[in-house]
Amino acid sequence: MSEQNLLSIGAILAAFLGIFSLYLVSKSSELRWNEKIAGFVISWIFIGKAISNSHFSILRSILDSLQGSLLDSETMWQYWWANGHMSDYVFTAGQTLLCLVFPVAVLRTKRQLKIAVSLLLLLLLYWPIVYSSLGPHWLEFAGSVYLLPCLVWTSVYVRFRLIQVNEDDYESGKVADICLLLLLVLNGHIWFYWVGMFAQHDYFYFVDIAGAWSEAGSLHEYIWQMFYTLVIATGVFIVGMEIYILQRTGYISTVGIIVCIYMAIGIIGFFVLSMGDADEAFALGADSKFKDMWKIFTNQTHFTIARPLVAVYILISLGLVDLSSERSMMVAKGLAVILIVVATAALLEMVQLVIPVSQVLSAGLLGIVVAVGIGWEERTFVKIVDSRISIDELLDGTGWEAPDLEISESAFKSANITMLVYFLILMLLSYIIHISDNFINTL
Amino acid sequence: MEEETNFIYLITEDSETNKILAVMLGIMFVSITYHAAVFFHFKSDEIKLKNTVPDWNVLFNESIIESDETQIIADSTKSSFFLEVSEDFLGRGNFVGLLLIEVLYEETSGNIGDPCDFVSANLRPEGALAQWENENNTLSGSSDGCETITLFLQIYPNFDGNNKTESGENMEQALDPWTNSSFGFGEFNLEVEVNTQELVSGLPTQSDDNEEITVQWNLVTFIPIANEL
Numbered sequence: 036m037s038e039q040n041l042l043s044i045g046a047i048l049a050a051f052l053g054i055f056s057l058y059l060v061s062k063s064s065e066l067r068w069n070e071k072i073a074g075f076v077i078s079w080i081f082i083g084k085a086i087s088n089s090h091f092s093i094l095r096s097i098l099d100s101l102q103g104s105l106l107d108s109e110t111m112w113q114y115w116w117a118n119g120h121m122s123d124y125v126f127t128a129g130q131t132l133l134c135l136v137f138p139v140a141v142l143r144t145k146r147q148l149k150i151a152v153s154l155l156l157l158l159l160l161y162w163p164i165v166y167s168s169l170g171p172h173w174l175e176f177a178g179s180v181y182l183l184p185c186l187v188w189t190s191v192y193v194r195f196r197l198i199q200v201n202e203d204d205y206e207s208g209k210v211a212d213i214c215l216l217l218l219l220v221l222n223g224h225i226w227f228y229w230v231g232m233f234a235q236h237d238y239f240y241f242v243d244i245a246g247a248w249s250e251a252g253s254l255h256e257y258i259w260q261m262f263y264t265l266v267i268a269t270g271v272f273i274v275g276m277e278i279y280i281l282q283r284t285g286y287i288s289t290v291g292i293i294v295c296i297y298m299a300i301g302i303i304g305f306f307v308l309s310m311g312d313a314d315e316a317f318a319l320g321a322d323s324k325f326k327d328m329w330k331i332f333t334n335q336t337h338f339t340i341a342r343p344l345v346a347v348y349i350l351i352s353l354g355l356v357d358l359s360s361e362r363s364m365m366v367a368k369g370l371a372v373i374l375i376v377v378a379t380a381a382l383l384e385m386v387q388l389v390i391p392v393s394q395v396l397s398a399g400l401l402g403i404v405v406a407v408g409i410g411w412e413e414r415t416f417v418k419i420v421d422s423r424i425s426i427d428e429l430l431d432g433t434g435w436e437a438p439d440l441e442i443s444e445s446a447f448k449s450a451n452i453t454m455l456v457y458f459l460i461l462m463l464l465s466y467i468i469h470i471s472d473n474f475i476n477t478l
Numbered sequence: 479m480e481e482e483t484n485f486i487y488l489i490t491e492d493s494e495t496n497k498i499l500a501v502m503l504g505i506m507f508v509s510i511t512y513h514a515a516v517f518f519h520f521k522s523d524e525i526k527l528k529n530t531v532p533d534w535n536v537l538f539n540e541s542i543i544e545s546d547e548t549q550i551i552a553d554s555t556k557s558s559f560f561l562e563v564s565e566d567f568l569g570r571g572n573f574v575g576l577l578l579i580e581v582l583y584e585e586t587s588g589n590i591g592d593p594c595d596f597v598s599a600n601l602r603p604e605g606a607l608a609q610w611e612n613e614n615n616t617l618s619g620s621s622d623g624c625e626t627i628t629l630f631l632q633i634y635p636n637f638d639g640n641n642k643t644e645s646g647e648n649m650e651q652a653l654d655p656w657t658n659s660s661f662g663f664g665e666f667n668l669e670v671e672v673n674t675q676e677l678v679s680g681l682p683t684q685s686d687d688n689e690e691i692t693v694q695w696n697l698v699t700f701i702p703i704a705n706e707l
Binding site for chain 2: 144189193240256257264434
């Protein structure tokens with residue numbers, strides 16, 4: 036199991052999640068406008084991630100089998116790189132829009148919504164223009180995907196956690212937990228690096244943005260790391276907040292514990308990733324293979340496997356997909372089964388890295404896990420579906436309810452077609468970048 | 479009423495929330511300032527040099543492993559001399575650089591006026607991974623005057639005993655081009671042919687029908703050591 040394999044699995048998971056949820060959300064007629072936008076945005080950002088992960092997986096395999104310089108390679112590496120990179124713009128724009136409408140509607144009038152969507156559409160045009168004309172450049176503002184989600188979701192989390200504590204309101208606590216889950220999906224892989232940022236360690240400060248394409252120490256790198264720092268500050272704050280709530284009430288939420296675990300892994304990761312250079316004698320850190328394995332089990336696993344799994348939980352448990360019809364229920368169950376089986380198989384493959392069991396044994400183990408897991412999955416799925424509660428119900432009577440905005444079905448249909456066309460344009464643009472040797476020319 | 483539905487209004491209507499949000503913004507601000515200070519000041523030089531691969535001076539701790547073998551080879555026949563190179567033969571951590579072969583003989587018949595025999599030697603290009611096509615090699619030679627025949631084989635590519643400069647993130651990477659143990663391991667086969675010669679002056683002497691040939695193998699081995707420049 037290598038980084039390349041994990042990217043492939045991440046692409047499969049994201050593709051299933053994106054396509055299935057797109058179908059399910061489009062069939063959901065009872066959703067409020069912000070829930071429907073959230074459902075579609077989650078679908079499209081994972082379709083974007085599927086394209087991005089699959090392309091970077093192919094690029095990785097090209098790099099691994101490279102003889103000589105990449106610049107002399109006759110493969111379509113510029114296409115895979117460009118389309119993989121540009122598909123992530125949908126993730127950036129999507130996450131920004133998501134935090135503005137879900138779980139609480141920051142955009143509260145039709146005018147605000149129009150302005151926000153127009154600005155994001157402009158950014159979706161701006162980014163590819165910058166990238167295809169200047170290459171990886173600071174004008175892309177790489178990492179800006181984290182800015183608004185961190186500010187908005189953390190603020191909403193604070194407000195609702197305090198309502199929960201002060202008014203003993205369970206449902207407000209659930210809203211706070213949803214914000215934490217959304218932050219976890221977006222930020223989890225960066226939280227593993229938090230100690231490195233404060234301890235001034237190379238594994239954080241030497242991060243290779245754009246495959247070392249940009250100049251070391253450039254503004255491009257700084258902006259990227261600055262947003263990573265914002266994410267880390269958010270994680271530190273949340274842990275502090277959860278500890279504060281714990282000592283005040285004796286209660287800590289499950290999602291709060293998960294965030295704390297992520298940050299705790301970051302502390303262990305510091306010892307693994309920062310120690311054991313050639314002249315040091317830290318047994319585990321000295322082995323660079325162990326460092327690679329650590330990254331695969333933490334950073335990469337979150338990035339490729341945990342993200343889609345948490346996202347599908349959010350979609351189902353918050354009723355962003357309508358499961359009232361038998362067909363929708365079947366599709367949703369199919370989606371959950373596929374995600375769990377693929378993720379389990381990937382995790383078993385990863386276990387082979389640590390405990391070298393034979394292929395036959397791991398196939399047997401997978402069979403057992405799937406046989407047991409399907410029953411468990413069935414029960415868990417039914418439990419989640421039965422206990423699902425829409426955000427509209429959670430916010431009812433709090434004054435935070437999403438305002439009534441009329442958005443026609445045709446508007447959603449147009450938005451979906453626009454996204455499809457956008458991806459086709461990105462493919463075409465990437466092909467032009469390939470045939471014109473644009474990457475090489477921007478060096 | 480517009481103000482009441484404004485997000486900023488909703489999020490800041492509670493004073494305790496405002497205090498905690500101020501702490502949140504404070505942590506964000508301090509973290510970003512700290513990161514900027516590290517990025518642009520404390521770690522700036524290291525960051526700028528992070529993609530610079532350091533150069534290393536690679537020097538070679540050389541040793542020569544000698545071995546010899548003597549055979550009596552009959553007139554007009556070929557005989558093979560073998561050198562088996564294994565890890566046990568070399569010792570751990572040693573790599574094979576060059577092979578020097580000396581074929582020595584003299585006229586041993588003791589007969590008066592019996593001239594030196596004609597001896598030819600040929601190192602067969604097989605049995606071990608080496609630079610068989612290298613233009614500096616001397617894989618065959620001959621003598622009819624009892625001179626030593628000297629053969630040479632370049633085994634490790636580019637090895638000449640002189641220091642080299644290599645690039646690498648660490649010592650391991652710098653030494654990587656000089657730690658390929660597949661070169662030189664195996665069996666070398668040197669074929670030697672003897673053709674005795676008689677005096678052609680017409681004097682009544684007795685000619686010989688074999689010769690004693692000694693082959694001396696000199697295997698140059700090395701242990702690479704890298705020092706960062």
